[in-house]
Amino acid sequence: MATSTSAISVLVNQRPLQSAGSFIPKSRCRKLNFKTHRKSHRVCCDYSRFEVRCVSYRPPGTQLNLLNEVSFSLPEKSFGLIFGQSGSGKTTLLQLLAGLSEPTSGSICIQRYGNDGNPCQPSEPLPPEKVGIVFQFPERYFVADTILNEVIFGWPRLKGSLQLKERLALNLQKAITWVQVPDLLILDEPLAGLDWKARADVINLLKQLKKELTVLVVSHDLKELAALVDHSWRMEMGGFLKEELLPI
Numbered sequence: 001m002a003t004s005t006s007a008i009s010v011l012v013n014q015r016p017l018q019s020a021g022s023f024i025p026k027s028r029c030r031k032l033n034f035k036t037h038r039k040s041h042r043v044c045c046d047y048s049r050f051e052v053r054c055v056s057y058r059p060p061g062t063q064l065n066l067l068n069e070v071s072f073s074l075p076e077k078s079f080g081l082i083f084g085q086s087g088s089g090k091t092t093l094l095q096l097l098a099g100l101s102e103p104t105s106g107s108i109c110i111q112r113y114g115n116d117g118n119p120c121q122p123s124e125p126l127p128p129e130k131v132g133i134v135f136q137f138p139e140r141y142f143v144a145d146t147i148l149n150e151v152i153f154g155w156p157r158l159k160g161s162l163q164l165k166e167r168l169a170l171n172l173q174k175a176i177t178w179v180q181v182p183d184l185l186i187l188d189e190p191l192a193g194l195d196w197k198a199r200a201d202v203i204n205l206l207k208q209l210k211k212e213l214t215v216l217v218v219s220h221d222l223k224e225l226a227a228l229v230d231h232s233w234r235m236e237m238g239g240f241l242k243e244e245l246l247p248i
């Protein structure tokens with residue numbers, strides 16, 4: 001069973017990876033009139049973080065918050081792990097990060113910092129196209145092994161349309177290359193239901209991906225992922241998140 005491995009491939013491997021450090025060009029200096037600085041001067045942005053600020057979520061038509069003032073941040077090119085009891089709200093949080101639902105309050109953004117540790121630009125909302133998501137049950141969402149095959153799945157399969165298909169496929173390939181890899185990759189239970197070989201493959205893949213992008217994982221498999229983890233949080237029942245070392 002290698003469902004999750006192929007799902008990650010669907011989202012990532014078919015596209016060229018960004019070169020290391022391309023998330024924010026090193027020491028990109030801009031002339032800014034940024035509010036935290038009293039007067040306009042040269043500001044150097046050295047690194048960035050994905051920041052979730054005081055996010056609460058209540059599904060439309062319900063009376064209960066699934067997430068309650070969740071705040072955390074993840075530096076670029078680091079590996080974060082969220083663990084916690086079933087039903088505490090972990091998947092709900094990932095869905096907000098991927099832009100599949102909107103927070104009821106709070107914000108999800110990218111904040112760039114200078115080498116003095118202060119913000120060097122106003123924060124920007126995290127655009128959904130910068131986020132790749134591997135769902136807990138990818139087989140429910142995908143039918144093919146590559147993005148290209150997935151997208152052209154419904155295309156005409158008649159003999160005579162081969163040329164048209166080739167042309168469309170070429171255009172698609174260009175579009176996919178243009179979109180490139182996400183900056184933030186989130187994975188919901190990437191090891192669940194896999195045999196030992198597939199689990200080892202996914203862990204190796206995550207190790208490689210961590211060099212290229214920021215990774216956030218929700219998992220119960222804490223021991224197997226521990227070596228990769230830079231930051232971890234526990235989601236408590238009721239959708240309360242707190243920073244906590246892995247309990248292993």
Ligand SMILES: Nc1ncnc2c1ncn2[C@@H]1O[C@H](COP(=O)(O)OP(=O)(O)OP(=O)(O)O)[C@@H](O)[C@H]1O
Binds near residue numbers: 066
């Ligand atoms: N649209 C919705 N409306 C109402 N309740 C919902 C909705 N979506 C999820 N829930 C409930 O919110 C809670 C959190 O669900 P969520 O799937 O985020 O938990 P989880 O921590 O990811 O659990 P698991 O580890 O089992 O995947 C659950 O009790 C779930 O039933």
